[in-house]
Amino acid sequence: MQKISLPTLARIFGVLGALLAVVACAQTPTAQTPAAQSAQAAQSPDYIIGPGDEIEVFVWQNHDLSVTVPVRPDGKISTPLDEDMVAVGKTPTQLAHDIEIKLSEYVRSPHVNVIVVKPDSVFSQVKVIGQVAHPQAIAFRQGMTVLDAVLAVGGLTDYAAGNRARLVRMVSGQEQNIPVRLNSLVNGGDMSQNLPLKPGDVLVVPESRF
Numbered sequence: 001m002q003k004i005s006l007p008t009l010a011r012i013f014g015v016l017g018a019l020l021a022v023v024a025c026a027q028t029p030t031a032q033t034p035a036a037q038s039a040q041a042a043q044s045p046d047y048i049i050g051p052g053d054e055i056e057v058f059v060w061q062n063h064d065l066s067v068t069v070p071v072r073p074d075g076k077i078s079t080p081l082d083e084d085m086v087a088v089g090k091t092p093t094q095l096a097h098d099i100e101i102k103l104s105e106y107v108r109s110p111h112v113n114v115i116v117v118k119p120d121s122v123f124s125q126v127k128v129i130g131q132v133a134h135p136q137a138i139a140f141r142q143g144m145t146v147l148d149a150v151l152a153v154g155g156l157t158d159y160a161a162g163n164r165a166r167l168v169r170m171v172s173g174q175e176q177n178i179p180v181r182l183n184s185l186v187n188g189g190d191m192s193q194n195l196p197l198k199p200g201d202v203l204v205v206p207e208s209r210f
Helices: 006-027 034-042 092-103 146-152 182-186
Strands: 054-059 067-070 076-079 082-086 112-118 125-130 136-139 165-171 174-180 202-205
Touching: 054 076, 054 092, 067 076, 082 092, 092 112, 125 146, 146 182, 146 202
Parallel strands: 125 202
Antiparallel strands: 054 067, 054 112, 076 082, 125 136, 165 174, 165 202
């Protein structure tokens, strides 16, 4: 039986170790960055376009009409055949349909896709303010809940009146205030208080009354 030298064994184990590392990396899920989460949220069918977003307008078989443009502060975008197309308040699908209607005056049976490539508007954020460790605006992602938002800002402070928190949401232009019992959720495990969030929501955590 032929003996294997120590250097040869070392090389063999080195190769095996490298292969195992590659396999482990391939099986380990990659955490999404906030930017990636926000971009993923922008592809939701109910995402609402807002000022500051950057969108790509792709016109099938019409490269000259395909552009990537920002949504202006006035809520409009400029495309080659329409300098003042209203984009704010629409979903990507609704905006694509409106652009198709406009293009049909110049192009036969246009087919348009709209993709939000850089969601930067307040409509793609959730704000958490008041008695939390780090009040801030965080990127909305599909499936986000109240508990996700509270954990993202570092939890409640010692002075928080968690059970008097409220979720402020705009619905059809009207402001809604939805009560949320955060102490019951965070400390008592009452998952009925773990409400789903929507882009543009504001979670307000007031201070305790002494």
